[in-house]
Amino acid sequence: MPLVAGLYTALLAPLGFALVGSSRHLVVAADSGTAAILAGSLSHMATPGSAHYASLAAMTALLTAVMLIVARLFKLGFLADFLSRTVLVGFLTGVGIQVAIAMLGDMLGIAASGHGAVSQLWQLVNGISHLSPATLGLSLLLVLALLGGKRLAPNAPIALGLVIATAGASWAWNFAAFGVATIGPVAGGLPPFGLSLPNWDEVLQLLPVAASCFVVIIAQSAATARAIAARYNEHLVEDDDILGLAIANGAAALSGAFVVNGSPTQTAMAERAGARSQLAQIAFAGCVFIVLLLLTAPLQFLPRCMLAAVIFTIAIGMIDLGTLRAMRGESPGEFKLAVTTACAVAIIGVEQGVLLAITLSLLRHVRQSYRPNTAVLQWQAEHGWIATPVTPGHESAPGLIFYRFGAVLFYANASRFADEILSLVNSAPDRVRWLVIEADAITNIDYTAARVVLSLLEELHRQEIGIFFARVSPSLHADLDRHGVTAALGKGKIFGSRHEALAAIGV
Incomplete structure (x- = not known):
């Protein structure tokens, strides 16, 4: 020009x-x-x-x-x-x-x-x-x-x-x-x-x-x-x-x-x-x-x-x-x-x-969501519930695993979610009677992840383990209802707070 x-x-x-x-x-x-x-x-x-x-x-x-x-x-x-x-x-x-x-x-x-x-x-x-x-x-x-x-x-x-x-x-x-x-x-x-x-x-x-x-x-x-x-x-x-x-x-x-x-x-x-x-x-x-x-x-x-x-x-x-x-x-x-x-x-x-x-x-x-922070919550009298690394053999209390997943649950990380829970359950030093999933970071769940969760619930039910969801948001609750997870869990297994979920199992 x-x-x-x-x-x-x-x-x-x-x-x-x-x-x-x-x-x-x-x-x-x-x-x-x-x-x-x-x-x-x-x-x-x-x-x-x-x-x-x-x-x-x-x-x-x-x-x-x-x-x-x-x-x-x-x-x-x-x-x-x-x-x-x-x-x-x-x-x-x-x-x-x-x-x-x-x-x-x-x-x-x-x-x-x-x-x-x-x-x-x-x-x-x-x-x-x-x-x-x-x-x-x-x-x-x-x-x-x-x-x-x-x-x-x-x-x-x-x-x-x-x-x-x-x-x-x-x-x-x-x-x-x-x-x-x-x-x-x-x-x-x-x-x-x-x-x-x-x-x-x-x-x-x-x-x-x-x-x-x-x-x-x-x-x-x-x-x-x-x-x-x-x-x-x-x-x-x-x-x-x-x-x-x-x-x-x-x-x-x-x-x-x-x-x-x-x-x-x-x-x-x-x-x-x-x-x-x-x-x-x-x-x-x-x-x-x-x-x-x-x-x-x-x-x-x-x-x-x-x-x-x-x-x-x-x-x-x-x-x-x-x-x-x-x-x-x-x-x-x-x-x-x-x-x-x-x-x-x-x-x-x-x-x-x-x-x-x-x-x-x-x-x-996406990588951070694919490999989110996860933890097993354990009770300490002086500090309350603290997050510890997910390691086979860890449990929150005899017979209880309190598991936290730190991201939206979607098709790419759903298998990791299921594999970590099964690894904790199968390696626990005591027979697991209750599994509490803290879901405050899980704001929603897609179709593929819901199918993985339903398969996980079937396996845990065969082992006669009670499954509870704590700190569930209204949006996640709606997703769980729509995908049939709520029905698969059974009545009274989803709670808005950690305290309510633990009270339901007497902890």
Whole structure:
């Protein structure tokens, strides 16, 4: 796309999201994830930079907006609930690593246009002989100034001051003559409002491109908004955010821009600058309006390494080492999940990394339900009922086994439930007369698990063992009635409290 199209994405799209979006911090504008999808797809359909290419990009944004509206109608915002805090920490860390590596090329003066962190690092290594000493020196000075300014004057607009100063110095001393790359000429004026429609066959070819952008937008925008909202304990309405993203993409399509997305780096940049509401994005759009009318000419002198240094410092600030360290101490399993997410996002890509992380989170949850905490409850005079590990030979009292199962009873863990009970019964030092199942964690039971429980009851009845359920919730009671377990138990065998169940057997 023409360079000025990047400014067009920051003109109407932020306003569209600010109107209805619930996130107070999310910045919706151009983003590398969706831009990479467009570049990889549209370049096979039209000449990059041409009017035809621009019309295809605008139509992709419009199709993406339609898909987001459909997602809002079906209320798909609930998908964001599958993004745990663990995934979000890993996501932002991965994005920080990915973006920091992507900025190294401009900071070293080496061309690194590959897609993905590994490809870019390889290009940097191979191109180290073409490094620009002037660019590297300027980049180091700028990074030190940005990091030092953040520490010494966190509320001062250090980055803005450096942008103005380096653009002015570049104009005065012709940085380009020393090998420091600059942005180059940027067209001015407002965008051409309207939409040039491609033919029907091209629209059909754009559908999978828009679908890919849609997936990235849903995953990345939700992850970014969730991460920043968690930091400020703010409530999000994800369906409102989806509608805001739809309006933003529709506005981008009609204003000569391309697909827009919730940007992690721009959101982090706005937050660091003090943004606490969407009013900041309205001001952002206003500034872009002024730049388009009056200030595009001075932009041509701005060194590319200046912009890269700003984004680099933002990116490394997204790597939350403190939370990762705390996570490693408290929950090693979740720490591994966060690191896996970070590596996947940095190496594979944002959308694949987020989807992989969600899948791993769900598998981890299923694994916990498949192998829940179980215990044999034993009475101690000084402590009352205490939980002890389920070990063959354990019993709660002579002739009594008081067993607790710590998860919903469903098809995957029902056999474990039955096997542990039979193991306890068959290895008990005294003949078991009573089995009490504490079911406070069993909120419901599915059809397959109910069949396993009925078979277990038959076996225990053959051994003349009385079976009781304690701490049964109304929802579980209804499931037991529906599946015939209540009838198989016999009258008066299900109780709402532990005390009632024990009283029924005289304990």
